Amino acid sequence: NAGVTQTPKFQVLKTGQSMTLQCAQDMNHEYMSWYRQDPGMGLRLIHYSVGAGITDQGEVPNGYNVSRSTTEDFPLRLLSAAPSQTSVYFCASSYRRDRELEQYFGPGTRLTVT
């Protein structure tokens, strides 16, 4: 199993550009989520999904869109990048049937918006 994969690992965007951060998992996990990590602020939840076709907002959803058309994939879209979106982005997944189970994290995408 590859676990949770994220692409790209690094990305530089100019203000106003759009892009999609890719996330995929091969563990048949129902639950997937996106976090951003900023210095001193820990991991903040952007969006999450409890299954294909179901998404919901987290703590900091503004400026980001998600969709979940398959169990495996959960892309994060930045429609018009802003410098405030410079961050490290982590995708995570876990089984939904047991809330006690931990999340598996991808390696992260470091995004810089100039």
Place this chain on the structure above:
Amino acid sequence: AQKVTQAQTEISVVEKEDVTLDCVYETRDTTYYLFWYKQPPSGELVFLIRRNSFDEQNEISGRYSWNFQKSTSSFNFTITASQVVDSAVYFCALRGLTGGFKTIFGAGTRLFVKA
């Protein structure tokens, strides 16, 4: 609303010292789950432990131990005889029953262990 507070931003210790990382949480749920993750300098997030709200038993795993106290809403993490390899950022996280399946993280504590 759920909240996790890790009041210690950075801790610096000398190798072989014991160190405790504090975690205080807030939730209205009677059933909830607590987690600790480690983020070494390489950047990945590594799961360390989970605990549900009905299990207040403390746990020890090698040099690591966790103290869960519902009365004070705390889930503290102690490293005994710290080593340089323990240098990392440590995150405490909370997942409740309400609010979907969200897991909320604290701001993290950066631990420096000096040789």
